[in-house]
Amino acid sequence: MVLNYIWIGFFAIAFIIATIELLMGNTDVFPAIMNSTFDNAKTAFEISLGLTGVLSLWMGIMKIGERGGLVNVLARWLSPLMVRLFPEIPAGHPVFGHIFMNFSANMLGLDNAATPLGLKAMEGLQELNKQKDTATNAMIMFLVLNTSGLTIIPVGVMVYRAQMGAAQPTDVFCPILIATAIATLAGMVITSLYQRINLFNRAIMAFVLGICIVVSGVIWLSTQVDRETMNLWSTVVANIILFTVIIAFIAAGIRKKINVYEAFVEGAKGGFETAVRIIPYLVAILVAIGVFRASGAMDFIVNGLGRLVEWCGGNADYVAALPTAIMKPLSGSGARGMMVDAMQQYGADSFVGRLSCIFQGATDTTFYILAVYFGSVGVRKTRHAVSAGLLTDICGVIAAIAVAAIFFG
Numbered sequence: 001m002v003l004n005y006i007w008i009g010f011f012a013i014a015f016i017i018a019t020i021e022l023l024m025g026n027t028d029v030f031p032a033i034m035n036s037t038f039d040n041a042k043t044a045f046e047i048s049l050g051l052t053g054v055l056s057l058w059m060g061i062m063k064i065g066e067r068g069g070l071v072n073v074l075a076r077w078l079s080p081l082m083v084r085l086f087p088e089i090p091a092g093h094p095v096f097g098h099i100f101m102n103f104s105a106n107m108l109g110l111d112n113a114a115t116p117l118g119l120k121a122m123e124g125l126q127e128l129n130k131q132k133d134t135a136t137n138a139m140i141m142f143l144v145l146n147t148s149g150l151t152i153i154p155v156g157v158m159v160y161r162a163q164m165g166a167a168q169p170t171d172v173f174c175p176i177l178i179a180t181a182i183a184t185l186a187g188m189v190i191t192s193l194y195q196r197i198n199l200f201n202r203a204i205m206a207f208v209l210g211i212c213i214v215v216s217g218v219i220w221l222s223t224q225v226d227r228e229t230m231n232l233w234s235t236v237v238a239n240i241i242l243f244t245v246i247i248a249f250i251a252a253g254i255r256k257k258i259n260v261y262e263a264f265v266e267g268a269k270g271g272f273e274t275a276v277r278i279i280p281y282l283v284a285i286l287v288a289i290g291v292f293r294a295s296g297a298m299d300f301i302v303n304g305l306g307r308l309v310e311w312c313g314g315n316a317d318y319v320a321a322l323p324t325a326i327m328k329p330l331s332g333s334g335a336r337g338m339m340v341d342a343m344q345q346y347g348a349d350s351f352v353g354r355l356s357c358i359f360q361g362a363t364d365t366t367f368y369i370l371a372v373y374f375g376s377v378g379v380r381k382t383r384h385a386v387s388a389g390l391l392t393d394i395c396g397v398i399a400a401i402a403v404a405a406i407f408f409g
Contacts, residue, residue, distance in 0.1 A: 006367075006386065010288040014295035021296055032294045040290035044282035048275050051115065055271035058116035061249055062101070063267025064260055066094060068252030073097075081203045085188070086138040088128070095124030099142060101245070106364075107150055118146060118369075119274050119376050126377040134381040135374065137195045140388060141188075143373055147329075147389045148187040148396065149364030150180050150211075157361045160340060166348035174219045175354075175403040176361035181215045183363050183396030190391050194384045274376050281375030285367055289330045298323060318401050320346065321355040325397045328359060329366035329390065336360065355404040363396035 014033065021029040066072075072094050082089065082096045089095060098121035105114035125139050126132065154176045161169035185208065192199050199205075253260040292298065306319040321342055328335040342356035366389040374382060 007284065007288050010292040013297050014291045017297045017300055018295040026296075029295060033291050036290035036294035037287050040286040041283050044286045045279060047286075048279045048282055051278075052272055052275040055116040055119065055275050056268035057271070059120060059271035059274070060264035060266075060268035061246055062098065062117070062120050063270075064253045064258075064263045065097070065249040067258045067263050068249060068254075068256045070097075070249055070252040081207050084201055084203050085141060085192075085197065087197065088136060088138045089125075090128075093124075093128075095121060095128070098124050103145065103150075104241075106146065115372070116271060116274075118142075118373060122373050122377050123270075123274075126379070129377075129379075132377075133379060135379050135383050135385055139374075139379070140383060140385045141191050141195065143369060143385055144187045144191045144388045144392055145184065146369050146373075147364045147366040148180070148184040148392050149362065150184040151176075151361060154180075154361040157339075157357050160336070161343070161348055161357060164340065164343040164348040164353075166343075166353075168349075171407075172354055172357045172361070175358050175400070175407050177215055177219060179358055179362035179396060179399040179403050181211055182399040183392055184211070186395035186399075187388070187392035190395075191384075191388045194388055278372050278375045281371040282368075285371040286331070289334065289367070292330075293327075293334065298326060301326065318352070318355055318404070320352045321359060324356040325359040325400070328363055329393050330368075332365040332368060335365070351404065351408050354408050355400065358400040358404050359397065362400040363393045366390060366393055 018029045018033060072092070076092045079091045079096060082099070083091045086096075086099075098117060102114055102117040102121050105117055121142060122139065125136065125142065128138070129136050154173065157172065157176065158169045161172065189199065191197075250260055253263060302319065302322050305322060309319055324335050324338040324342060327338050339356045339360045343350075343353040346352040348354075366386075370382065370385060370389065374380075374385075
């Protein structure tokens with residue numbers, strides 16, 4: 001229901017702003033809006049088509065892991081923590097293994113693997129769901145932690161900075177890591193407040209301490225090596241871990257004496273079906289975002305925020321980077337474009353250029369994730385998923401601004 005109101009809101013605001021633009025003499029606004037609807041519908045289909053192969057691959061690998069028993073072992077190992085964050089899920093349930101695999105892929109920056117693993121986890125959560133059209137607490141916690149976007153190595157952002165001529169492309173590495181860690185912890189706290197989960201227990205506190213230790217360790221390591229070495233290590237280590245997972249799953253299947261090939265094919269079929277199922281949801285959300293952006297509503301909001309901050313006597317230096325922050329919950333590619341545009345206009349090593357990079361790495365694409373993940377299992381009633389996800393995004397944006405001010409202000 002919330003997504004319904006937001007979807008209608010995008011079109012309503014776009015129509016109002018576009019009408020104002022037309023009355024002011026901008027005759028190109030409505031043709032631009034219509035072009036964006038066709039372009040984004042095409043993009044949605046291309047994304048789904050591109051996901052088909054990757055989904056089939058990872059759904060097949062996960063099916064081998066399930067039959068080989070490795071997912072169950074992983075689930076039992078994670079139960080002390082997971083049953084407290086996801087109290088609705090029985091201890092030792094295989095879905096814990098899928099959730100962990102998704103979180104691991106996200107942390108390593110392996111987006112192509114994270115999405116199919118996340119969709120597999122959603123299928124498992126839906127099997128436990130008694131009201132198939134309504135999001136469960138476990139689904140919402142899972143998605144909010146996804147939208148917080150915890151990434152240990154933001155390779156993509158550093159590559160874009162290098163391409164834009166930054167003197168030290170990795171100078172945003174530590175700020176991004178701090179901001180995304182804060183967003184993740186904020187998302188966990190916000191969702192727990194909604195769901196009345198007690199976070200003050202040994203397992204969850206140990207998890208939080210572990211995140212802090214990992215973040216601190218990676219920050220320390222980044223100060224010991226140069227940019228090329230850091231990028232090389234992050235890429236190599238991430239892909240070694242991923243390939244090791246594939247080999248381990250296959251080995252577990254062989255050890256259990258299952259037909260590994262048939263298990264893979266069976267899982268891969270499910271990946272194809274999932275890719276087809278999410279097309280309508282992707283078209284709906286991407287077309288709405290495209291209309292919102294093409295109408296000039298995004299520029300109107302950003303300019304209004306800038307004037308409001310200046311009127312209040314605040315420092316408006318960060319406002320020019322806000323398009324990236326505003327676009328990030330809506331569209332990953334759109335936010336990427338905003339980030340590159342900020343670096344082009346203000347310079348990769350400017351405060352605005354660096355802050356836009358931190359915004360890009362601090363959180364994930366909330367509406368895209370909600371549309372794809374809920375759409376894949378047919379959930380229509382999202383309950384507090386949108387509000388919790390957006391509150392997490394706001395925490396990530398505030399953290400990004402504070403961290404940027406400390407490091408580069």
